[in-house]
Amino acid sequence: MSNSTPSSPRVRFAPSPTGYLHVGGARTALFNWLFARHFGGTFILRIEDTDFERSSEEMVQGILDGMSWLRLKWDEGPFYQSQRLALYRETAEKLVATGHAYYCFCTKEELDARRQEAAKAGGPAMYDRRCRTIPAQDAATRKAAGEPCAVRFLVPDGGSTSFDDAVFGKVEFANAEIEDFVLLRSDGVPTYHLSVVADDIDMRLTHIIRGADHISNTPKQVLQYRALGADLPVFGHVPLILGPDKTRLSKRHGATSVLAYKEMGILPEAFRNFLALLGWSPGPAHKEREIFSSEDLIQRFTLEGISKSNAVFDNNKLAWFNTEYIRACESQKLLPLIEEEWRAAEFTPNRTPQEILAAIDLLKPRARSLRDFAGLFRAYFSDSFEYDPPAVAKFLADDSLPPLLRELASRYATAPEFSEASAEETLRTFAAEKGLKAGALINGSRVALTGQAVAPSLFAVMALLGRDRVVQRLTDVAKPPSDG
């Protein structure tokens, strides 16, 4: 296929700010970005805000934030369609002038009524094309007189319109099935059908990579390219992302905004890796591994790897990617993200930078999400933390334990040295003397030191916290909980 090695392709992500950047949109953006990077092309961001009713500044910001969280940088834009209205009007007039479009004086109400009637009669719900027959001269006069009218594209009567999709192959629609769609509304604002084509031509896009929900719209666009005498770009439609019940991903399935995943403590790189593998595969290489760095993805990404069938979003797998990425990430790089979590949780650590990094090193292998660092792991970064009641119930319920821990604390306090190895030796010796199983003391100590039943190896934790804190916490837990 000629599209396998395009030189300097130009692609775009063109979200509509009628909602936040959702998972499907993010993947479309990612694919376009990967494609551009792979072929040394240009990635353009265009905001399709021609639906003034439903678009909002807030949503635009949400999309921009989502893009930047995912580290998807665009080369040109963002362009706003709301600021390019003149181009669309010009394009519509050009189409009218060349006989490819005509003025339609039907009102929305009339149209709705006719559609309802048609539905009742079981007939096709398409526009009946009645304004086609208005002589051009009459139409121009009525328009000049101020009668409101829309501009409709004149779809050829016979034949069919087809295109060669880079993912799906040849897709063909009978022209009889395509309605004379509206290009320009009566208020002069373009519909999506017009603005995409006008912009895609104007921005010299070579490849249109977008969701498969646009397949049915494509022939309407192909028709316009032809009428405008423009070269067709390569269309590549990407299968949709579905929820676990195999219906289209929506709010019902939980998080739909990409930023919600940020809030859940997902690493952007993990999310990208996960997303890249939904509906795309690097081929046989996928058999050897699942983890692909951005460089890997860029190097391997082509349209040929895009699958035709829809994919189900699997939270489990995303969680797995996240743990893998957190574990593999250098603590130094993790730190700014963790600090962000801390700010969000209004948590302030009281440790030196070195201590913080050491703690992250120790903790990251068991972190499920970045949020753990502001929640479960507080005891490592501050002396103000909570005891998890189930943990206490599990390992500190025995009344004989607190006095023992206090005694153990005094041994640590007076030990000649304090290290991971010596801490272990001290505890095991102590346990042997008391005729106790070391495990009981270890588990109890863990809760005393961390507030949690789950933690890294106890002695590593002790070494990290340091002698003073270990002594303090082992002693404190022996006291009845109070805020005195």
Added chain:
RNA sequence: GGCGCCAUGGUGUAAUUGGUUAACACGUCGCCCUCUCAAGGCGAAGAGUUCGGGUUCGAUCCCCGAUGGCGCUACCA
């Protein structure tokens, strides 16, 4: 309803493009390790490739049909 698209274990994907005991990962289950929980190691269950017909010596792969799912069917995008 009409039109279009899709179909490999629960999920994401492989299968040198018609020749494999249909592979890998996530998830699940078991065992080992052990100081908790993860991780890690080992192992297991789970699809004869939606179903039915063809074509072929041979179909996951090609053709037809059915079924199911999804998409579009606006002066939304």
